[in-house]
Amino acid sequence: MAAPATARTGHVIGGRVIDESSERIDVVNPATEEVIGSVPAGTAADVDAAVAAATDAFPGWSATPVAERAALVRRISERLAARREELAATITAEMGSPITFATKVQASLPVATSAGLADVLEGGYSFSEEIGNSLVLREPVGVVGCITPWNYPLHQIANKVVPALAAGCTVVLKPSEIAPLNANLFLEVLAEAGVPDGVVNLVHGVGPVVGEAIAAHPGVDMVSFTGSTRAGRRVSAVAAETVKRVALELGGKSANVVLDDADLTKAVKIGIANTFINGGQTCTAWTRMLVPADRHDEAAELAAAAAAKYTVGDPTQESTRIGPMSSAAQRDRVYGYLRTGVEEGAKVAFGGPDAGGLPERGAYVPPTVFADVRPSMTIAQEEIFGPVLSILPYADEDEAVRIANSTIYGLAGAVFSADDDRAIAFAKRMRTGQVDVNGGAFNPVAPFGGYKQSGNGRELGKFGLEEFTEIKSIQRP
Numbered sequence: 157m158a159a160p161a162t163a164r165t166g167h168v169i170g171g172r173v174i175d176e177s178s179e180r181i182d183v184v185n186p187a188t189e190e191v192i193g194s195v196p197a198g199t200a201a202d203v204d205a206a207v208a209a210a211t212d213a214f215p216g217w218s219a220t221p222v223a224e225r226a227a228l229v230r231r232i233s234e235r236l237a238a239r240r241e242e243l244a245a246t247i248t249a250e251m252g253s254p255i256t257f258a259t260k261v262q263a264s265l266p267v268a269t270s271a272g273l274a275d276v277l278e279g280g281y282s283f284s285e286e287i288g289n290s291l292v293l294r295e296p297v298g299v300v301g302c303i304t305p306w307n308y309p310l311h312q313i314a315n316k317v318v319p320a321l322a323a324g325c326t327v328v329l330k331p332s333e334i335a336p337l338n339a340n341l342f343l344e345v346l347a348e349a350g351v352p353d354g355v356v357n358l359v360h361g362v363g364p365v366v367g368e369a370i371a372a373h374p375g376v377d378m379v380s381f382t383g384s385t386r387a388g389r390r391v392s393a394v395a396a397e398t399v400k401r402v403a404l405e406l407g408g409k410s411a412n413v414v415l416d417d418a419d420l421t422k423a424v425k426i427g428i429a430n431t432f433i434n435g436g437q438t439c440t441a442w443t444r445m446l447v448p449a450d451r452h453d454e455a456a457e458l459a460a461a462a463a464a465k466y467t468v469g470d471p472t473q474e475s476t477r478i479g480p481m482s483s484a485a486q487r488d489r490v491y492g493y494l495r496t497g498v499e500e501g502a503k504v505a506f507g508g509p510d511a512g513g514l515p516e517r518g519a520y521v522p523p524t525v526f527a528d529v530r531p532s533m534t535i536a537q538e539e540i541f542g543p544v545l546s547i548l549p550y551a552d553e554d555e556a557v558r559i560a561n562s563t564i565y566g567l568a569g570a571v572f573s574a575d576d577d578r579a580i581a582f583a584k585r586m587r588t589g590q591v592d593v594n595g596g597a598f599n600p601v602a603p604f605g606g607y608k609q610s611g612n613g614r615e616l617g618k619f620g621l622e623e624f625t626e627i628k629s630i631q632r633p
Contacts, residue, residue: 163193165340167202167360170209171353173340174202181333181360186252186480186487186519187471193250195336198361203328203369206357210299210326211375213354218296218324226277229322231349233270236314240264243310243341251306251335252480252519253434254471261433265600266314269616272601273322276618283625289632294625296324297401298377301370303363303391304339305383306332306482307437307541312405313342315604315615316380317356323624327356328376330366334482363387371395371402378403378624382439384539385564385609403613403623405439405605407539408567411560412442413582415553415573420451423572424458426595428545430570432466432523435478436543437486439610440568440590444529444536446556449549456527456547460506463523466543469515478543480519487519490542494524497535502526502546531559539565553582561587566607568592589614 163183166175177196185192196202236243244258253262283294302316309332320327331339343358359366367387371379371394378401381391385406395402412430414423430442447455471479481487494509507524514520523543529536536546550556560569566588573579576593583591589606601617613623 163337166196168343168358169206183250185249186483193337195360198359198366200369202359206328206359207373207375209354209357210328214326217326217355225322230274233267235345235348237267246338248471250337251482252471254476254479256474265311268600270318291630293628297624297626300325300327301376301379302329303367303381304331306334309335310338312382319620320624322621325624329358333362336360368394374398404611406611408439408610409539409563409565410442410568411444411446412570413446413556416448417574418572425462428462431545432543437541442570445547446550452549456505459525463506463525466523484519487521490521493540497526500533503528531562537563557585564609567610
């Protein structure tokens with residue numbers, strides 16, 4: 157599928173596309189290193205205008221009946237589905253996700269999560285309940301600032317904007333400047349679905365300018381942020397000045413724990429697939445594989461063999477499984493971790509910093525498997541955000557739990573065992589927001605979010621909807 161033509165686009169404020177900025181941010185295709193578009197470098201004044209538009213639109217939108225909001229969410233899902241191929245091609249071009257994955261996941265997850273939210277609303281979800289003599293209401297929190305990342309750009313936009321709309325909120329959205337073009341397509345989808353002007357506003361720009369202005373703005377009632385833990389700390393600090401609500405979905409260093417009775421071949425195959433999806437640029441990736449010490453070498457051999465099947469190359473080709481990193485900066489960051497892993501004594505079972513066979517042009521890195529990794533190593537503690545797996549041996553289940561819980565993160569994880577009950581019992585000991593047992597499938601209406609420094613708050617289904625509500629109690633005689 158061909159990449160989209162070069163696109164120059166602008167902010168969307170109050171229903172108008174605004175493209176008056178003299179300073180622009182280039183959008184670079186990480187596979188070709190060519191500029192494929194540009195967006196304006198937004199300012200605090202642009203944020204002021206967007207917040208004013210959202211504030212003006214809030215009274216009318218918040219009073220819209222729930223049935224009408226549910227119908228609109230359903231139309232958003234349908235319109236996203238209708239433009240799936242265009243959205244996928246755009247995402248592939250701007251951040252390098254392989255086109256097959258971009259079509260099946262990047263552009264399809266927002267369809268599923270929006271449809272799931274529509275199901276919740278249409279299935280009898282109530283924004284009120286009676287407790288004794290109190291009428292307890294869930295009301296829209298107000299104007300929401302949504303700050304989204306580049307790795308799953310459309311998915312994360314939809315995960316925030318759609319439930320905010322469903323709750324009756326209005327929105328100011330700042331997408332990542334690395335992958336911003338899909339955001340303008342999303343605003344077109346909203347307009348097609350019937351979202352009134354000013355209800356969702358889009359301001360392009362960089363985090364230290366636009367992101368900080370949103371987080372600090374007294375007219376923004378809540379910030380929902382997805383990105384690095386470092387940036388999440390900054391958002392929290394800035395937002396604290398106005399005591400606004402902050403929801404954070406941050407980094408991860410998830411453990412895939414293979415118990416001693418598991419089918420090792422199956423666990424390793426699924427584990428590699430999870431680690432390498434989207435080029436490893438996935439916050440929930442199972443980047444640490446914990447295996448019984450007496451099966452460590454076997455697991456390393458199986459992982460190396462599985463990794464060898466992952467073709468690296470042109471993301472527009474349907475056979476490609478790993479495309480480039482999202483940018484040259486991200487490529488360099490991953491290579492830094494590969495070198496650190498070797499320096500700290502990890503064994504390269506596959507790939508590594510000196511691996512060849514990559515395209516000459518583009519932000520490519522070799523898929524890599526490290527063996528003999530100790531829990532204290534940098535590659536076992538820090539989020540790499542690339543196709544890099546660390547295999548760690550453990551002596552018994554108690555040690556496996558300690559290793560799994562030994563990072564600052566707690567976003568996702570996995571357990572493999574021949575006994576589902578045993579796996580679930582182990583999963584309950586993991587300090588993490590979600591755990592997949594024996595390859596359990598993604599659920600678009602189950603709560604998604606993290607423990608510890610992986611963030612706070614939850615997305616998806618009724619849980620994501622409720623993040624954007626305030627609770628009011630009215631006592632009656």
